[in-house]
Amino acid sequence: MWDAWWVLAAAVAVFGLAGVVKGVVGLGLPTVSMALLALFMPAGQAAAWLLLPSLVTNVVQMRPMPSLRPLLRRLGWMQLGIVAGTVGGMLWWGPVGEAAVAHTALGVALVIYALWGLWGPGLQLPQRHQAWLGLLCGLLTGGITALTGVFVVPAVAFLQSLALGRQALMQAMGLCFTVSTLALGAGMALAQGPGHAASSWTGWGATALVSALMLLPALAGMAWGERLRQSLSPQVFKRVLMLGLLALGIYMCARG
Numbered sequence: 667m668w669d670a671w672w673v674l675a676a677a678v679a680v681f682g683l684a685g686v687v688k689g690v691v692g693l694g695l696p697t698v699s700m701a702l703l704a705l706f707m708p709a710g711q712a713a714a715w716l717l718l719p720s721l722v723t724n725v726v727q728m729r730p731m732p733s734l735r736p737l738l739r740r741l742g743w744m745q746l747g748i749v750a751g752t753v754g755g756m757l758w759w760g761p762v763g764e765a766a767v768a769h770t771a772l773g774v775a776l777v778i779y780a781l782w783g784l785w786g787p788g789l790q791l792p793q794r795h796q797a798w799l800g801l802l803c804g805l806l807t808g809g810i811t812a813l814t815g816v817f818v819v820p821a822v823a824f825l826q827s828l829a830l831g832r833q834a835l836m837q838a839m840g841l842c843f844t845v846s847t848l849a850l851g852a853g854m855a856l857a858q859g860p861g862h863a864a865s866s867w868t869g870w871g872a873t874a875l876v877s878a879l880m881l882l883p884a885l886a887g888m889a890w891g892e893r894l895r896q897s898l899s900p901q902v903f904k905r906v907l908m909l910g911l912l913a914l915g916i917y918m919c920a921r922g
Contacts, residue, residue, distance in 0.1 A: 682883035689891020691910040692836045718877040719884035721847045727840025744800035749849045751808020756853030776915025783908040791827045817846035
């Protein structure tokens with residue numbers, strides 16, 4: 667009895683902290699949550715509890731909705747690529763695995779990109795190339811998502827090359843992460859087949875309830891993180907974002 671309550675209390679603290687990180691830099695809730703929850707529960711259970719907090723906080727990050735339509739028109743091909751790459755990759759490779767080589771390679775890529783963002787020259791894509799490069803970037807992001815469960819690379823690098831403002835960048839990341847989460851869920855359902863889904867329906871009911879409860883600390887932490895972000899200058903915000911990616915890359919390398 668007390669063990670169950672201790673696990674729930676620890677999970678609330680984890681999702682609150684992960685929400686703060688996401689509110690400040692726009693990403694990191696799945697990574698922080700999985701890294702800490704895995705200390706006291708199986709990875710599969712942690713991933714299931716993460717589903718609703720990850721999806722809802724990504725949707726919240728897409729605000730304000732009136733400015734989402736022009737952004738969606740600009741990034742529409744990228745979203746199609748994310749869906750095709752994620753679902754196609756999971757149908758090809760099967761459920762998301764724990765391949766050490768894949769996670770390490772992705773971690774190295776994140777470290778290199780973060781170091782470039784901190785000290786390298788800025789890059790900006792010409793408008794005429796953004797559509798087809800967005801589709802290619804979406805396919806690559808989807809394939810990496812299907813293989814590792816992480817949907818940051820190369821999506822964030824592409825979005826930064828569009829010279830978006832701070833709020834537009836946060837909104838664009840929320841859009842891409844929402845589409846990636848939905849595509850990942852669809853890919854998992856298709857890869858597992860209808861028989862598996864039917865047999866686990868009862869277990870998913872209790873898991874969905876706990877996942878919904880974890881929304882509260884995640885949203886509260888995110889709201890606090892957003893207030894902290896508003897106090898940062900654009901230069902400091904970019905540095906914090908790159909440092910967050912650097913930490914994510916180092917963690918993935920160590921985990922691999």
